Amino acid sequence: MDSSKLLGEFLRARREVTSPAQAGFLHAGSRRTPGLRREEVALLAGVSTSYYIRLEQGRERHPSTQVLAALARVLRLDADATEYLYTLAHPWVRPQVPAAALEKVSPSLFQLVNRWHHIPALVIGRRLDILATNPLAEAVYEGMTHVDNCLRMIYLSPGADELYPDWEKAARAKTAQLRAALATDPEDRYLHGLVEELSLHSEEFRRHWARxxxxxxxxxxxxxxxxxxxxxxxxxxxxxxxxTSQQLVVLASEPDSPTERAVKQLADSIAARNPVPVL
Incomplete structure (x- = not known):
């Protein structure tokens, strides 16, 4: 997908969720549509309305760093969203990763993760695929289906809303991470396919993705x-x-907490089922 189109979609979406009051318009009155108007964003960012419209339409491909900084301020973007904005605007500065490249966990990392018998751990790839887990992590996510990918698991597993007490918060966070992953390679067919799959099967994903x-x-x-x-x-x-662009995630628990005792119970159960052979 053209990064300029992604930039325009991002600006429009963030404009629509930024209220006039947040932008300093205290007496904006009632409106038929939510968020700021294009001319208001342009005014606050110090650019012409026609220039800003070209940005949203994907016809302006080279916004300056000063313009991007102003837009981030007006739209109240946090650090992650601001980095994403700059990545969309200047895609040529990022390293390109072959879309078809298959991610694999190195044998040494795989062995390390599986030697941790009392700590749940997993390895997540750049496309949010779950590349490796140890038995304790698998036990923590017991009952989940679609455990090949973080997004599939949270949106397509029937029991996900039971596993996560605040499912809405967890799902929005994972969706936001997918948006960041797509920015690193807008042409990645795998990621676009994942978005299409989730959009087809989950109304909640469509709602979160649109934000x-x-x-x-x-x-x-x-x-x-x-x-x-x-x-x-x-x-x-x-x-x-x-x-690599992989991340090792360790699920740590407080000492002497109910969670630590529960993890030890899981570990003992796993060890009883799979005793270490005596040589």
Missing amino acids: HEVRMRANEVKDFRHPKLGELTFTWEVLTVSG
Whole structure:
């Protein structure tokens, strides 16, 4: 997909979710459509209305860094969304990754993850594919289908809304991460196919995707409602794998917490089913 078209779609979506009050128009009155008008964005960003319209229509392909900074300010973009804006506007500065390249986890990383018998861990690729998991991580996500990809799992697995106590928040975050992933390679057919698949099968995905929210994966606290162990709280520690666009995610729990005790229970159960052979 043409990055200029993505830029225009992004600007329009963010304009429509930025209220006049947020932009400083305290007496804007009632409106038939939500958000700011094009001429208001142009005024606040210090550009002509015709120039801004060309940006939204994908006809202006070379906005300056000053214009981008002004638009990020007017549309109240956070750091992730601002980086996404710059990436769409200047696609030539990013390294291109072959769309057909198959991501694989190195044997040493795979062995490392599976040697952690008391810590759930997984490896996520640049397309949000789940490339590797250890038995504990698989036990945490017990009952989920479509475990090949984070987006498929949260939108297409029948029990996802039970696993995530705040499913709406989790789904929006994953969708925002997919938007960021697509910015790294707008021509990636796999990612476009994933968007089409999710759009076809999930009304919720279509709703979230239309918001054009952007987010990079980062350390955060996540809650789960496990079918057997009840409420679990993990701190996701996200580590970038050197020399790749993959990320190692470790699900850490507080010492002596109910979650740590539940994880130990899972680990003991796994060990009982798969005893280490004595040599």
